[in-house]
Amino acid sequence: MYCRKCGALLNNSATFCHKCGVEVVVVPVEKKVKEKVNVNVKNDYAIPAIAVATIALVLCVAPWPREWGIGTSFWMKIAIFLLGVIAAFLSRKADGINKNLEKKYKQSVKPGLVKYAFYVSHAAAFIGLVSIVI
Numbered sequence: 001m002y003c004r005k006c007g008a009l010l011n012n013s014a015t016f017c018h019k020c021g022v023e024v025v026v027v028p029v030e031k032k033v034k035e036k037v038n039v040n041v042k043n044d045y046a047i048p049a050i051a052v053a054t055i056a057l058v059l060c061v062a063p064w065p066r067e068w069g070i071g072t073s074f075w076m077k078i079a080i081f082l083l084g085v086i087a088a089f090l091s092r093k094a095d096g097i098n099k100n101l102e103k104k105y106k107q108s109v110k111p112g113l114v115k116y117a118f119y120v121s122h123a124a125a126f127i128g129l130v131s132i133v134i
């Protein structure tokens with residue numbers, strides 16, 4: 001190491017510079033802290049995808065009066081299918097943004113709720129479509 005004042009070459013064990021007498025201070029190297037990415041702020045599709053997927057899921061499973069239900073009401077089937085398709089579109093966008101963020105920041109982005117929206121929306125679209133066709 002070198003003296004921080006005069007630049008003289010010093011022993012690693014030296015506590016004072018032999019040339020100028022200044023005290024040797026070892027500055028610890030600071031560990032770089034990885035910056036955390038606030039994904040929710042940057043992923044504008046996540047919240048709408050989760051919200052629409054949840055509405056579709058509720059319409060699928062909620063204990064509605066029999067005459068409103070998915071098995072009996074044509075408009076309920078249409079609503080579930082359309083909400084499922086919209087949520088599927090939004091969740092694919094949100095999933096793509098998460099993947100780009102992971103590439104950019106080289107850290108895993110919490111995918112939990114986006115993945116939930118992805119699966120629920122596809123299931124709802126599928127259930128809605130099948131119930132319309134049957």
Ligand SMILES: [Zn+2]
Pocket residue numbers: 003004005006007008017018019020021022
């Ligand atoms: Zn010195």
